[in-house]
Amino acid sequence: MTTKKISDVKTFKRKADEARNLPISKEDIDRINEISREVEREENQVEETDLPKIAKQSDDSISAQQ
Amino acid sequence: MGKVVRFSEFDSYLSHLRAEGVSVQGTILDANVIITLNYEPKRFHTRVFDFVENKLEKNQIALYTTVNTTQEYLEFFRRLLLTEGLRTAIHPSSKMNLPNKKKQAIKAQSSILYNRETHQGAEPVFNDREIKKIREPFFQSGQAGVKLWKSLCEVYLKKQLLLEFQALEELNVSYLSMYKDDQKETFTKKITWNDAIEICSDIGVGFSDAMILNALQCTTLPFAVSLDSDLAYSVMANPTLKDVVMPDELVNNL
Numbered sequence: 001m002t003t004k005k006i007s008d009v010k011t012f013k014r015k016a017d018e019a020r021n022l023p024i025s026k027e028d029i030d031r032i033n034e035i036s037r038e039v040e041r042e043e044n045q046v047e048e049t050d051l052p053k054i055a056k057q058s059d060d061s062i063s064a065q066q
Numbered sequence: 067m068g069k070v071v072r073f074s075e076f077d078s079y080l081s082h083l084r085a086e087g088v089s090v091q092g093t094i095l096d097a098n099v100i101i102t103l104n105y106e107p108k109r110f111h112t113r114v115f116d117f118v119e120n121k122l123e124k125n126q127i128a129l130y131t132t133v134n135t136t137q138e139y140l141e142f143f144r145r146l147l148l149t150e151g152l153r154t155a156i157h158p159s160s161k162m163n164l165p166n167k168k169k170q171a172i173k174a175q176s177s178i179l180y181n182r183e184t185h186q187g188a189e190p191v192f193n194d195r196e197i198k199k200i201r202e203p204f205f206q207s208g209q210a211g212v213k214l215w216k217s218l219c220e221v222y223l224k225k226q227l228l229l230e231f232q233a234l235e236e237l238n239v240s241y242l243s244m245y246k247d248d249q250k251e252t253f254t255k256k257i258t259w260n261d262a263i264e265i266c267s268d269i270g271v272g273f274s275d276a277m278i279l280n281a282l283q284c285t286t287l288p289f290a291v292s293l294d295s296d297l298a299y300s301v302m303a304n305p306t307l308k309d310v311v312m313p314d315e316l317v318n319n320l
Binding site (some may be wrong): 007008009010011012013015016018019020022024028029031032033035036037038039040042043 | 239
């Protein structure tokens with residue numbers, strides 16, 4: 001061992017804490033909210049196209065009454 | 067050799083080593099020591115922090131790790147950062163409005179975690195399975211869902227994880243490697259998988275522990291620092307192994 005590297009535990013802890021407490025910008029929040037709306041729009045479209053249409057047929061309603 | 071040493075006994079242990087002419091250039095840290103140093107809710111945080119600062123730093127004892135330590139450290143912080151981020155995102159005070167189904171997926175896993183925290187004293191960190199369960203519904207929502215999950219990772223994980231890694235450099239931990247020129251004098255023999263398997267199969271300890279003990283055997287370093295009772299049990303069961311230094315409470319409970 002030619003050079004001995006000695007640790008600096010206080011700086012390590014301080015820098016690690018800074019990493020964990022990075023603020024989230026308004027732009028980031030707006031971007032995530034925009035994508036969230038996009039996801040909800042797509043999910044609603046899928047749900048609408050997935051609705052069972054067969055129950056609306058007249059034959060079915062008749063058989064259901066019997 | 068082959069002792070389990072309490073933190074409180076370290077001063078006399080170190081004096082004894084030096085009196086015997088043992089060179090105490092450095093020590094190997096287990097990954098759990100580095101994670102605990104950095105994360106206050108961990109049970110032994112204060113004791114480990116004081117030990118590293120007042121015993122290792124002050125005595126100019128250099129810190130070494132094995133190759134898988136950084137992986138274990140980053141893996142813990144990946145789960146921690148995602149837990150804190152996702153829980154913040156669905157908190158009532160959050161300005162983020164995630165789709166309801168995604169919020170429900172986070173809430174469901176968060177409740178499971180909360181139960182574990184309150185009933186088992188577990189740390190507030192999702193496990194990998196819980197993160198996968200949360201991620202699943204995002205990927206079931208097509209490209210927009212994938213984009214949303216990626217954005218959450220970018221906001222809560224990307225920069226933070228890189229900074230956590232950079233913070234690790236402040237600790238000046240060196241990887242033990244036979245191939246580094248400045249460590250050649252530290253090694254007394256080659257590290258081999260056969261020796262690691264021998265240590266593992268002695269009492270069935272995990273490989274990350276076996277690798278630490280094996281690396282220690284191959285160097286002039288006299289002891290490792292750990293919070294894992296497996297390391298202590300290995301040393302207790304095999305007098306040819308070197309020493310392990312641990313918090314008093316852990317040693318008392320062995």
